[in-house]
């Protein structure tokens with residue numbers, strides 16, 4: 001049995017999801033004629049209490065569209081130095097939006113309202129003009145850490161007072177909501193745009209939806225076209241998302257439980273010195289006495305896959321295709 005914990009993107013569609021995809025009603029979505037894409041966009045927008053959604057091929061695209069809409073040349077985005085938009089989107093902030101970035105520190109990849117307030121550039125011609133604050137929830141490189149509503153509300157208020165846009169990279173927002181039990185609408189109310197991935201914990205093969213108000217999503221559609229992200233009979237893919245929203249959200253708590261169980265086994269490994277606090281489905285282990293490559297090779301020989309995540313860190317992510325059986329096998333093989 002192969003145990004693939006590199007990412008929650010490695011899942012394959014379940015038979016029931018494939019059925020839903022097969023039987024989707026489709027049309028040409030670039031002409032705005034795919035009813036299933038529209039249904040997914042409206043369903044997600046409705047869940048978050050936002051006006052509209054835009055289905056895109058990836059979370060990188062939904063994030064980069066948001067960055068491009070909310071910044072531009074001589075403007076600046078404030079984000080944590082661990083942010084996906086900064087670290088893992090191939091320099092798109094510069095190459096797509098021509099914008100500058102101000103990076104913040106903060107434990108587990110999270111920023112505070114005080115840090116954000118200090119980072120806003122004043123009315124000074126020497127500095128780029130701050131126009132966007134971007135948060136990530138859950139925070140991937142922070143170990144799947146979760147923001148609470150109470151932590152984000154003051155940041156949202158600050159952005160409104162300061163006339164800054166606020167974007168949420170919610171690639172794993174449902175992991176956060178399942179963890180805290182907070183309502184999606186309370187999150188929708190705080191942000192100008194939210195990216196929601198269906199290809200992560202929700203278990204779909206492809207896709208992410210950008211949420212925002214009607215005017216923003218209309219502009220986003222033009223940017224998506226320029227990025228080459230206009231898709232035709234994309235309803236086959238959107239159908240997977242609709243299915244996942246109905247069947248794969250509550251079960252995320254199982255992924256969280258298995259991540260904790262995995263961490264409690266892993267911490268006894270002689271080459272693991274520490275494990276970051278586990279909040280959701282991500283487990284980051286700090287290594288001692290081996291490099292990440294040596295540790296990954298050692299795991300690979302036992303049929304376990306993970307990824308390097310910094311100079312002495314490796315990451316494991318639990319998901320739909322990591323069952324109790326896999327967890328047992330992991331526990332047996334790991335030592």
Ligand SMILES: *Cc1c(COP(=O)(O)O)cnc(C)c1O
Pocket residue numbers: 057058059060061063084085136138139140169171172197199200208
């Ligand atoms: C995976 C991920 C994305 C988007 O990734 P794609 O592979 O482009 O879909 C964005 N943000 C975070 C935090 C992610 O983990």
